[in-house]
Amino acid sequence: MDANSIAMAETRALWCLWLLSLSAAASQVMGASDSSSSSWSSIFQVVGKSWSSSGEENLETGREMTLKNYCESWRLNVEIHNIRDFYAVPDECSNFVGKYMSSAQFKSDVHRTVDEASLFLTNSFSLAGDGLDAWVFDLDDTLLSTEPFYKQHHFGGDAANRTSLEEWMAKSKAPAVTDMVDFFHKLRSRGIAVFVVSWRPEHLRSATVDNLIKEGYHGWTQLILRCEEEHHGSVQKYNSEQRKQLVGRGYRLWGIISSQWSSITGTPKPRRAFKVPNPMYYL
Amino acid sequence: MDANSIAMAETRALWCLWLLSLSAAASQVMGASDSSSSSWSSIFQVVGKSWSSSGEENLETGREMTLKNYCESWRLNVEIHNIRDFYAVPDECSNFVGKYMSSAQFKSDVHRTVDEASLFLTNSFSLAGDGLDAWVFDLDDTLLSTEPFYKQHHFGGDAANRTSLEEWMAKSKAPAVTDMVDFFHKLRSRGIAVFVVSWRPEHLRSATVDNLIKEGYHGWTQLILRCEEEHHGSVQKYNSEQRKQLVGRGYRLWGIISSQWSSITGTPKPRRAFKVPNPMYYL
Incomplete structure (x- = not known):
């Protein structure tokens, strides 16, 4: 593994952590009503706004949509050639890539x-x-x-x-x-x-x-x-x-x-x- | 308008005709049961299969999804730099581009x-x-x-x-x-x-x-x-x-x-x- 691959792996790990924290925040927002969750809530609302053809927000499936946003951005940036030298498709996106390939x-x-x-x-x-x-x-x-x-x-x-x-x-x-x-x-x-x-x-x-x-x-x-x-x-x-x-x-x-x-x-x-x-x- | 722009306009016109014919075929498939519609039906099934996160076919909204497929492909190919020198966003995709830009x-x-x-x-x-x-x-x-x-x-x-x-x-x-x-x-x-x-x-x-x-x-x-x-x-x-x-x-x-x-x-x-x-x- 060269330096670049290691750096990519580190970035993937960071994204994973971020996704995990978002998922934790999601359950917090769903279950809690105290003011401490409000900042998480606003992050969640921004990221959870899916790009649906009808354009409406879909907070119920926010977590799923966030992963979709992430994988879709990963895929687009690979195609544009902004992301290079990747060693493997990010673990969390292999399902997404599979669905795309057979779509x-x-x-x-x-x-x-x-x-x-x-x-x-x-x-x-x-x-x-x-x-x-x-x-x-x-x-x-x-x-x-x-x-x-x-x-x-x-x-x-x-x-x-x-x-x-x-x-x-x-x-x-x-x-x-x-x-x-x-x-x-x-x-x-x-x-x-x-x-x-x-x-x-x-x-x-x-x-x-x-x-x-x-x-x-x-x-x-x-x-x-x-x-x-x-x-x-x-x-x-x-x-x-x-x-x-x-x-x-x-x-x-x-x-x-x-x-x-x-x-x-x-x-x-x-x-x-x-x-x-x-x-x-x-x- | 240079030759390339004219050619692009012609291609767009052809795509429009294709979409129109597909839309006609859609209503035919919905309303008819005779064997003459079977070839249209199979085209419709292939193209109408949306790229949804759940992966199931969505024949009811096939027409909408087809326009989405078309505009999404247009957008991706612009980003990859396969489509060049376009004069304007295809008319039928400006709504799609608008939704994407605010997503x-x-x-x-x-x-x-x-x-x-x-x-x-x-x-x-x-x-x-x-x-x-x-x-x-x-x-x-x-x-x-x-x-x-x-x-x-x-x-x-x-x-x-x-x-x-x-x-x-x-x-x-x-x-x-x-x-x-x-x-x-x-x-x-x-x-x-x-x-x-x-x-x-x-x-x-x-x-x-x-x-x-x-x-x-x-x-x-x-x-x-x-x-x-x-x-x-x-x-x-x-x-x-x-x-x-x-x-x-x-x-x-x-x-x-x-x-x-x-x-x-x-x-x-x-x-x-x-x-x-x-x-x-x-x-």
Whole structure:
């Protein structure tokens, strides 16, 4: 555990304590009528005001809503890239993350991401038609979903065990991420060279190809997987390096789509980067 | 309106049509039992499954939830920076944005952003103590909130009128953004030079200073406002240029915090950038 992970763990612990104190305050407010509970009561009223579509306060379920506020803020700040390098989903939010991942909201969120990428494709592309216009896809939770694996591991609440994740990947049973198969083929139909660049190790190549084909992906220009010697570098460095090589081969990078900021930040930059929502892990 | 804005308007129109057709399908499903409605029914079931904390389907309020899903996805994708250059908040989402902006969820989201910036301050700063360690704050919806103004303009549903916005700014009545005053002074207490860099025009200087002081901000190193001749450049270019000048004067940029991606992307880069949630407008 590095200094940052420890600091994150400490922050999580503080939040836990705060939530516990709030829960204690809640029972105090419910049971007591003396003036000493009034300051707690006002804190409770502010935090307990849920963001319901009808807009009314819901003091009865204040405690539950507070945890929801907290986890929702955690998730949003992960997506904005304000929260980085987290080791695992906060324990108290793994249920929340699980519900989100199996919700219509998640489907709708990903749909909108893909829709924006398609809009960019429609409006901004003036392709040279020389076969060097390129698009980069990340693999896990971009083309194929690891949600069924994480479902068995508290949706990121347990820190990911790389060995068991790779054993699961070897089964070639990852489902396609919603809407992504269509977008993949939309790019191909425009004559764009599609590259799949992944941190998955080389020994999973045939399982990965099987899985991709089974889920409807085919016709990529190259599937780039990680060699053994690249194991010790950072994911961002790995991804940058792969893009550098593509640019060195003459490709123009129009876009990249990934569920990880480490795959879309760094140089060389494509014209546009699209981030698929993913609150389960951070690479 | 540029090509991109027109394309965005077209997309919004398509979404509207889709929502309308869904609403028509909803009444069909409710009223009809013939097999022709079965495909609509299954679409409705998928999309209508709300992301409620109890996790159950809520077909009765499916239509409402679908609009909520749509607006929530719009908002998330704005924050992730997948949706860019929007001219105004989609009409059908201005109520949603309004509710969010006055919710405990928004307060919680901003609180978490500031908390992460503080964590970075605590863990990562090894200051030289030579007075050249610097932090950049954006102004509107970072230090001071324009929410009361946007409340009168459908929370971004009407495209912002710069003249009326500046008339409102001249009144010096913008409230502080939650948690930001404390964070501002936490930076100062560490000996960090605080720069406020804003697209607000120079003629609003005294109104801006009044407003900042009234809300508890003081002791900044420099308040940088936009000169008249900088009116025609892009906001991103303006912000980059200001940072370039600070670096040229020897300052080390530790962090930047803004509610606009245009203020935190581009070079020179600070060590960390923090994005405050803001679904009301895009600069």
